[in-house]
Amino acid sequence: MKVDYFLLFYSIVRKNIKIILISIALYLFFLIANLPANIGVSALNLPVNVKLTSVSGTIWSGKVQNLKYSGIDLGTVSWKLQPLYLMTGAVAANVSMIKNQQHINTWAKLSLSGKLELEETRFSINLSSLQPLTYGMPFSYVGMASGYFPVSYIYKNNYVGINGKLSLNNLEMISPQRQHFGDFVIDFRAENDGMTSGRVKDNSEQLNMSGQLTLDKNGIFNFTAKLAAREKDSSLDNVISFLGIKDATGRVQLSHQFSLWQ
Numbered sequence: 001m002k003v004d005y006f007l008l009f010y011s012i013v014r015k016n017i018k019i020i021l022i023s024i025a026l027y028l029f030f031l032i033a034n035l036p037a038n039i040g041v042s043a044l045n046l047p048v049n050v051k052l053t054s055v056s057g058t059i060w061s062g063k064v065q066n067l068k069y070s071g072i073d074l075g076t077v078s079w080k081l082q083p084l085y086l087m088t089g090a091v092a093a094n095v096s097m098i099k100n101q102q103h104i105n106t107w108a109k110l111s112l113s114g115k116l117e118l119e120e121t122r123f124s125i126n127l128s129s130l131q132p133l134t135y136g137m138p139f140s141y142v143g144m145a146s147g148y149f150p151v152s153y154i155y156k157n158n159y160v161g162i163n164g165k166l167s168l169n170n171l172e173m174i175s176p177q178r179q180h181f182g183d184f185v186i187d188f189r190a191e192n193d194g195m196t197s198g199r200v201k202d203n204s205e206q207l208n209m210s211g212q213l214t215l216d217k218n219g220i221f222n223f224t225a226k227l228a229a230r231e232k233d234s235s236l237d238n239v240i241s242f243l244g245i246k247d248a249t250g251r252v253q254l255s256h257q258f259s260l261w262q
Contacts, residue, residue, distance in 0.1 A: 037062030067097070071132035075099025085109060102126055114156060121149040121164070127171075143171035149188070156261060159217045161190030166198075179239055181207050200225060206236050208251075219261035226251040 038055040041064070046052070054065030063078040077097045085092035092109040106121040124146040131140060149164030166186040173179045182204025190196055200211035211225030228251040229237035244252040 035059050072130060073099065074104075075102065099129075102129065115158075116154045118149065118152045118154075121147070121152065123147055127168075140175045141171065141173050144169045153190070155217070157218055159194030160196050160215050160219075161194075162188045162196040162215070163190050164188050173239075177235075177239070179236055181236075184209070186213070204230075206230060206234075211254075215260070219259050220257065221260055222255075222257045224253070224255045226253050228252065 035058060037057045037059055040059040040062075041052060041055050049070045051068040052064050052066070055062065056065070057063050057078075059081070060083075061078075061080045063076065065076055067074040067077045074097050076099065077095070079093045079095045082092040082094070090109055090111045092107070095104075095106055095108050097104040102123075102125050104121075104123040104125070107119040109117040109119075111117075124144065127141055127143045127145055145166065145168055147164055147166040149162065151163055153159065153161040166188065168184040168186075171181040171184065173181065182202065185201045185203065186198045187201070188196055188198045195214055195216040198213040198215075200209065200213065202209040206229065207227060208230050209225055209227040211223065211227075213221070213223045215221050226247075227240060227243075228246070228249070229240055231237065232250075240252050243254060246252055
């Protein structure tokens with residue numbers, strides 16, 4: 001009996017084609033995942049205002065010793081990829097940023113469509129480290145910002161759903177004159193129309209303030225607030241008087257709008 005070895009080989013390969021393809025895919029996956037992180041980062045087209053130094057580890061689990069964004073020193077950034085999400089066309093990772101006593105920790109997922117999902121986001125930031133954002137403005141400030149956001153979704157020009165609480169503690173203006181404002185809390189909530197709203201509440205002994213903010217899917221940020229000093233004729237009352245005309249209740253109304261993205 002003559003054996004056709006070619007047909008026999010073809011039959012074996014056809015029966016095991018899925019196993020072969022899966023094996024090749026796994027090999028390529030682990031090969032890419034274990035590439036040095038500096039090679040992967042160097043391949044990225046990063047904005048000119050982002051600066052990285054001392055990249056170590058792998059694409060799978062790596063660290064940037066120092067990250068700067070628009071002059072803001074964000075400190076050490078580390079990440080650990082969640083490999084299963086790559087099969088769905090998304091990148092997901094546990095991300096941590098640490099600088100001295102400041103920190104940001106979150107689980108982030110970015111899909112190919114540009115939708116960003118954040119879960120269990122916790123942070124504590126010294127506001128003085130954000131001073132580069134206010135260069136050119138006639139004031140500077142200090143204080144601490146901390147927050148917990150269980151789940152948030154940001155999908156540019158489609159929807160912005162931010163849920164959580166932001167606390168501002170010991171907020172103080174240090175120029176052009178020193179003025180203590182106290183503590184504030186902002187509760188964020190995702191709305192059904194694809195936007196996020198926030199309610200501002202004060203826990204201050206100096207400033208009486210109530211406010212509302214909104215961020216829509218197109219990146220338009222609106223903020224309105226009414227404020228008044230709890231003590232009449234105080235230094236804070238004089239500062240507030242420069243911001244606008246007081247209404248019948250002795251409060252000054254503020255309103256501001258700007259775009260976060262185009």
